[in-house]
Amino acid sequence: MLEAITDTFEVMRDAMPVLMKGLQMTVLITIISLLIALVIGLVFGLFSISKNKVLRAISTVYVNIIRGTPILVQILYIYIGIPAVTDLRFSAFAAGVIVISINAGAYLVEIFRAGINSIDKGQMEAGRTLGFSYGETMRIIILPQAIKRMLPAFVNQFIVSIKDTSLLSVIGIGELLMSGQSIYSANFKAFEILTLVGILYFIIIYTLTLFSRWLERRMDVS
Amino acid sequence: MIKIENLKKSFGKLEVLKDINVKVEPQEVVCVIGPSGSGKSTFLRCINRLEEPTGGAIFIEDTNITDPKNNINKMRQKLGMVFQQFNLFPHMTVLNNITAAPKRLKGISEEDANKIGMQLLEKVGLEDKAKVYPDNLSGGQKQRAAIARALAMEPNIMLFDEPTSALDPEMVGDVLEVMKDLAKEGMTMVIVTHEMGFAREVADRVIFMDGGYIVEEGDPEQIFDNPQHERTKAFLSKVL
Ligand SMILES: Nc1ncnc2c1ncn2[C@@H]1O[C@H](COP(=O)(O)OP(=O)(O)OP(=O)(O)O)[C@@H](O)[C@H]1O
Ligand SMILES: [Mg+2]
Numbered sequence: 001m002l003e004a005i006t007d008t009f010e011v012m013r014d015a016m017p018v019l020m021k022g023l024q025m026t027v028l029i030t031i032i033s034l035l036i037a038l039v040i041g042l043v044f045g046l047f048s049i050s051k052n053k054v055l056r057a058i059s060t061v062y063v064n065i066i067r068g069t070p071i072l073v074q075i076l077y078i079y080i081g082i083p084a085v086t087d088l089r090f091s092a093f094a095a096g097v098i099v100i101s102i103n104a105g106a107y108l109v110e111i112f113r114a115g116i117n118s119i120d121k122g123q124m125e126a127g128r129t130l131g132f133s134y135g136e137t138m139r140i141i142i143l144p145q146a147i148k149r150m151l152p153a154f155v156n157q158f159i160v161s162i163k164d165t166s167l168l169s170v171i172g173i174g175e176l177l178m179s180g181q182s183i184y185s186a187n188f189k190a191f192e193i194l195t196l197v198g199i200l201y202f203i204i205i206y207t208l209t210l211f212s213r214w215l216e217r218r219m220d221v222s
Numbered sequence: 223m224i225k226i227e228n229l230k231k232s233f234g235k236l237e238v239l240k241d242i243n244v245k246v247e248p249q250e251v252v253c254v255i256g257p258s259g260s261g262k263s264t265f266l267r268c269i270n271r272l273e274e275p276t277g278g279a280i281f282i283e284d285t286n287i288t289d290p291k292n293n294i295n296k297m298r299q300k301l302g303m304v305f306q307q308f309n310l311f312p313h314m315t316v317l318n319n320i321t322a323a324p325k326r327l328k329g330i331s332e333e334d335a336n337k338i339g340m341q342l343l344e345k346v347g348l349e350d351k352a353k354v355y356p357d358n359l360s361g362g363q364k365q366r367a368a369i370a371r372a373l374a375m376e377p378n379i380m381l382f383d384e385p386t387s388a389l390d391p392e393m394v395g396d397v398l399e400v401m402k403d404l405a406k407e408g409m410t411m412v413i414v415t416h417e418m419g420f421a422r423e424v425a426d427r428v429i430f431m432d433g434g435y436i437v438e439e440g441d442p443e444q445i446f447d448n449p450q451h452e453r454t455k456a457f458l459s460k461v462l
Contacts, residue, residue, distance in 0.1 A: 122307050128295075130375060140326070145312065
């Protein structure tokens with residue numbers, strides 16, 4: 001019995017270096033993708049509240065397509081589908097970043113839109129009345145207030161995207177789950193390795209969840 | 223100073239302003255009164271194009287502000303506006319609320335802007351609130367800060383939309399005092415108000431609006447003591 005437990009720990013300890021590499025990849029892809037997604041979310045979020053019908057339509061179509069299809073399909077589409085009919089080739093890493101970015105971006109569009117709409121109309125009017133342009137009022141007056149309110153939702157999207165990166169294992173990116181798979185296909189200790197993989201995801205995600213809740217509480221106070 | 227010709231404004235099918243003609247002379251104080259829903263706010267908001275007029279023309283110092291060729295952002299710098307709900311920027315200190323526009327739009331240095339800001343705060347009696355955030359001010363203080371913010375762009379004309387309607391009664395006096403000072407200094411002002419006493423005391427001219435028209439206008443004595451139209455009489459008998 002005791003031997004079985006020490007065995008388990010040994011398996012886990014030996015797996016740690018590779019898993020930590022995988023975890024690094026998971027975090028790296030998530031951070032790069034989220035940064036790109038923030039830009040996408042801001043731009044298409046502004047489209048979605050614009051007076052221009054065409055811009056609004058572009059934003060709606062983008063959001064609906066991404067939210068209306070499974071992310072696994074999107075991954076295969078970018079990595080295998082598009083190269084099958086064009087000369088475009090993506091490395092697995094690039095394909096992963098693209099998919100997570102446009103996927104998180106679509107959800108951030110809604111977060112930006114809701115955040116900006118939550119700011120009282122009088123703020124825009126006050127800014128415009130002073131002589132600021134629409135863009136200046138957005139940048140100086142509306143967005144600083146809106147982004148503060150959006151912070152908990154940003155952190156939640158970060159959590160969702162971290163989980164989504166595990167799907168990138170299907171195109172062979174060495175993120176956390178893929179690293180685990182490569183270990184247990186060699187040592188056949190699937191139970192121990194997957195438990196450890198789960199624990200590593202959990203630690204990161206739960207920490208972020210607590211952070212997000214803390215942010216939400218702080219918002220309520222102010 | 224302001225010349226409004228055949229101004230019309232509709233929201234969809236609802237025609238709110240039907241045919242408004244007004245002239246405001248330099249240094250004149252004009253108070254606009256009338257029942258709720260008569261189009262007073264819409265009228266005021268058309269003057270700085272917060273509402274896009276559906277007809278007519280508005281000239282500010284001979285520039286047609288309804289002409290899309292004219293830069294509305296530049297023209298608005300000359301038109302201060304004060305709202306019923308203050309609309310201070312909650313993420314900036316009171317001083318920054320005041321200095322944000324002159325710094326960014328007029329390229330005034332931080333130091334000079336702060337100096338101007340402090341002078342304005344002194345003028346409205348809030349010099350000790352410079353570093354405070356708007357959430358920590360009373361309603362009357364907020365409105366005085368909002369007036370200071372509008373003045374910081376050195377406008378030629380100030381527009382007020384019921385500046386005291388959201389205030390507790392004991393706060394109204396301070397705000398009206400600041401506005402009286404402005405009138406004495408010769409600021410051109412258009413004020414939508416329910417404060418009949420204030421209108422009588424400060425206005426050079428009172429405009430009574432009802433149903434999207436200017437029903438009657440004249441100096442305060444004429445309007446308040448000797449109204450000519452039935453609708454003016456009916457309105458005044460309710461509010462006085
Ligand atoms: N953005 C808008 N869209 C549609 N209708 C509007 C809009 N703004 C105002 N209205 C309508 O126009 C009419 C005039 O409104 P306005 O706010 O100008 O009246 P007011 O004289 O300022 O009234 P109050 O004394 O209550 O402030 C009202 O019937 C109002 O419902
Ligand atoms: Mg009104």
